[in-house]
Amino acid sequence: MIRFAIQYAWGIPYTLPVAIINACLRVLILFFITFLVGKLAEQTKALRARVRTLExxxxxxxxxxxxxxxxxxxxxxxxxxxxxxxxxxxxxxxxxxxxxxxxxxxxxxxxxxx
Structure with missing residues (x-):
């Protein structure tokens, strides 16, 4: 959102709808990466618990x-x-x-x- 505001303030090199779509895609990708990191943290916790069990x-x-x-x-x-x-x-x-x-x-x- 900050990047979008800076680009808009300095003059967007492309049209407003394209800039909005670009910003939305970036936000969606950021949420997806956050989701993947959360899943990875859950798996790491489960693996640590499994390592702690007796085998x-x-x-x-x-x-x-x-x-x-x-x-x-x-x-x-x-x-x-x-x-x-x-x-x-x-x-x-x-x-x-x-x-x-x-x-x-x-x-x-x-x-x-x-």
């Missing part, structure tokens, strides 16, 4: 299940996954572990007392 092989301790990060530091699996994803943890006991570790308590609760 590949995670080095895990076979005993305590801690995970080693890129710097060589060991972290609890819950802390490691929570810091790198949107996942949250809730803990419970699966039936197999309940029977293995708490079998005597479960069996005592299931037998009726007389």
């Amino acid at each position: 590949g092989i995670l080095p895990t301790c076979s005993f305590c299940k801690d995970i080693r990060d890129e710097a060589g530091n060991w972290h609890e699996i819950e802390d490691y996954v929570t810091s790198r994803t949107d996942a949250l943890f809730s803990h419970g006991v699966c039936p197999g572990c309940a029977a293995k570790h708490y079998g005597d308590i479960l069996n005592a609760q299931q037998t009726p007392t007389k």
Whole structure:
């Protein structure tokens, strides 16, 4: 618009309708470029989020299940996954572990007392 005003003030080298069409085309192209830059920013944000997710092989301790990060530091699996994803943890006991570790308590609760 400023360019159009300057050209009009100095004397347009072409007719007014041509100058208006030229200015409108330039504005449309500017909006289109702005739209493309916005889409590119969205894609960049999505790619950064994807890079932050867990992919590949995670080095895990076979005993305590801690995970080693890129710097060589060991972290609890819950802390490691929570810091790198949107996942949250809730803990419970699966039936197999309940029977293995708490079998005597479960069996005592299931037998009726007389």
